[in-house]
Amino acid sequence: MVKLTRDFVNQRKKQERERKKKVKQDVRGKGKIEKHIEKQLYELSLVPITITRIPGFLIDGEEKENYGSSTSMDPDLYTAAMEGRILELVEAVEKGPADRQSDRVVPASCIQVSPQKNTMLHIATSYRHHEIVNLICKDLPFFIQEKNSKGDTALHIAARIGDPLLVRLIVDAIRGSSGESMLGDKNEDGNTALHEALLAHHEKVARILIDKNREMSYSANKEGKSVLYLAAAAGYADIVRLIMENPLGNYNEQQRLQNESPVHAAIHGRNIDVLKIMWEKDQSSFHLRCEQGRNPLHCAASIGYLEGVKILLQMFRGAAYQRDRNGFFPIHIASDEGYIGIVQEFLWHCPDSRELLNRQGQSILHLAAKRGRIHLVNYILKVPTLQNLINERDENGNTPLLLATIYLHPKVVSVLTWDRRVNLLLMNEDGLTALDIAQEYNTDTQMMASCPKRLTWLALRLTCAERSQPTASRNRRQSSVEGVCSKFESYKENVNVILLVSTLVATVTFSAGFTIPGGDNNSSPDEGSAIMLRERMFQLFVICNTMAMYSSIIIDVTLIWAQLIDLGLVFFALKLAVPLLGVALTMMSIAFMAGLYLVVSKLSWLASVVLSLWLIFLVMLAAIFIPLCCSASCYILRYISYYPFRLMLYTLGSHEGDDSKE
Known part of the structure; x- marks a missing residue:
């Protein structure tokens, strides 16, 4: 760096002045002379201070707007x-x-x-x-x-x-x-x-x-962060060691207790070397808690820091048995977040941690089911030593299946109901089974438009789950019915939509009955009869078209009655109309296929294409309507309806997101 002395600067300045054609005019700094003089006169009492009214000036009592400067x-x-x-x-x-x-x-x-x-x-x-x-x-x-x-x-x-x-x-x-x-x-x-x-x-x-x-001084700033905290958060292991080994700095126990924990900062920064240094230099700092009452192991589990959890369990295993302010142990935090690898690490180092319960009496499976952590639930179900958690109840009598139903996680409900060890008939303290809870959600007006609620109900209907009939359940349903009465108009909208569709089906099938494929016979003795009357596809067309026609008429009549203000009839009409509408649409599609097949039957490849497309459509229609219209009381029917339900779960439940966390 160039060092400039005062003489050198003056010499350079003189040369610069000679080169310049015009010297800038001096700008004198303006001090607050008037204010200084007034203060001096007042203190020395050299002149009396009098205030007179001068045009353009204000006197006492008058306000002056302050524009600021x-x-x-x-x-x-x-x-x-x-x-x-x-x-x-x-x-x-x-x-x-x-x-x-x-x-x-x-x-x-x-x-x-x-x-x-x-x-x-x-x-x-x-x-x-x-x-x-x-x-x-x-x-x-x-x-x-x-x-x-x-x-x-x-x-x-x-x-x-x-x-x-x-x-x-x-x-x-x-x-x-x-x-x-x-x-x-x-x-x-x-x-x-x-x-x-x-x-x-x-x-x-x-x-x-x-x-x-x-x-x-190694004191903290206004946020409570000391230089040790900041160094640990940044991952500067050498600086952390330098600060903690410095005998002259005022890094002491009292200061650590008043500020945010540097150990937590190192964990959030995922700095394993800093953690090791701090354990080596000051193990007492690992007992500090954050504002939520969490120790370092809670903190590492909450962010999914697997390497940090491993090190902490080796150095400070006792932290695994400490609760935070919410009553959660570190393994509960990992389960709540769905971190499978961290849960495995806890079970490896602390096998008895599977017995830990939070203040609500909930195990790791309760929390995983409650938060919809499908991959963690699958893992727990596959571990034989954890099977005692499957039907365990919390303080409210809720099993993991009941919690998954209450918090509307159809994927978890489906996985649990497929496990034969899960008891589907267990009731909570309110006397409700999983199907009772799902049914109440499903019949609530505000719930009907929600895909997770509908899918949760379907997942239980496709099992041998049963409903209970306790007094509390009847009272709950009665209060639910009274609440729905005030929202009867929203049900009428659903009725009107189904009524419109069924009316269209009836109109189309009625027209098709008089415009039969192939036309009529104009010669005696069979005048007026269908030309293709003896064809099997024609006979299939007539049967399916008739069934579609009558099914839609039954739907229309039922829904017309449902327009009356009879809440029980509304529920019955909607329950009956959906499967009948499925039958009507299926029969109409078969009739359409049979009629079209008759028209193009002389061209074999085109007839084959029509038949193939109809089969694909039939499979898709079954995938949608089978889970909606029937329940499975045995595993054979469950296997039949499994893939249609999974398809609905994938298409309608995709908003749940992926919770897989290793």
Whole structure:
């Protein structure tokens, strides 16, 4: 770095003046002279203070609107500091009247500040102008302690931008002026320069600041974050070791208890080396809890930090048996989040952790089912040593199946009902089975439009699940019916939609009955009869068309009665109309296929295409209507309806997302 002496600067300035054609006019700084004089006169009582009414001025009792004002810096000085032009800076500094500070003459213009109270040292530092910073630190060292509106010194700015050379210049100037305490100055956020360096992830600058002042305070900022916390969060293992081994810094037990835990910071930063160092240097810090009452093992389990869980279980296994403020053990946190690998790690190191229950009496399977963690539920069902959790009840009498039904996770309900060990008839304290709960949700007006609720109900209907008939259940259903009465209009909309579709089916089949394929016979003795009467496909057409016609008429009549204000009839009509509508649509499709097949039967390949497309359609229609219209009381029927239900679950339940977490 080029070192400029005062003589060299004056010589360069003289040459610059000669080259210039016109010298800029001096701009004298404006002090607050009037205010100063008035204060002096008042204190010395040299003149009496009287207030007279002058046109254009206000007297006591009158309000004056305050528009506000701000300080400003000389444009030449600001521009020179910002652009790094050292000669113009020196010229701007020497303009203006003199003001004495510390028995030396210092130009008043040089202590000007910008609207945010930045001095020329702040500005030069923020723009990384090393020569100007060096010159100011040597010739005007009092600038180093000046703070802007945010409480930042030039050292704060240098540490924040991460410039090691600027930091060394300013720190050396501070140490040379015997003001080492300034290294620990805090800004408005309570951050020292070391805080700023760590917050901005400037490891090299942080090491410089620590090396230059081993007695620096390691206190916390206003957020409660100490420099050790920030170093641990950033993963700077060497700095963590340096801070914890420093005998002169004030890193102590009382300070750790008052601030956020550095161990938790290391876990959130996934810094395994920092964890090992902190365990080696200070094991007591691993007993600190966060605001939620969670220990480091809770923290690692909540973010899915598998490597951290392994290390903590090896070093601090007792933390696995500590509750947080919600009553959750660390294995419950992992189960609630669906982290299979972490649950496996807990069961490996702490086999008896499978017996841990939260304050609601819920096990890891309860929590996995409650949150819809399908992959974790599958894993638990496959582990023989965990089978005692399958039908375990919590304090409300809910099994994992009941919780999955209550919180509407059809995938979990389907998996649990396929396991023969799951008891489908168990009831909770309200006397409700899983099918009771699903049925109540399914008959609620607000619930009918929700896919998870409908699919949960279907998953239970496709099993041998049964409903209970306790008094509490009847009372609950009665209150539910009373609530639905006020929303009868929404049911009428569903009735009208089905009525419209069935009417269209009746119209189409009625027309098809009189426009038969092939036409009528015009010759006697079979005049008026169908030409293709003896064809099997024609006979199939007539039968299916008739069935579709009558099914749609039955639907129409039933739904017309449902328009009456009879809530029980509305439920019955909707329950009957859906399967009948499926029959009508199926018969209409078969009739269409048979009629079209008769028309194109002379062209064999085209007839085969018509038949193939009809078979594909029939499979798709069955996939939709079989789960809706029937329940399976044995496993054979369940296997038949399994794939249609899985298709519906995939298409309608895709919003649940993937919860697989290793």
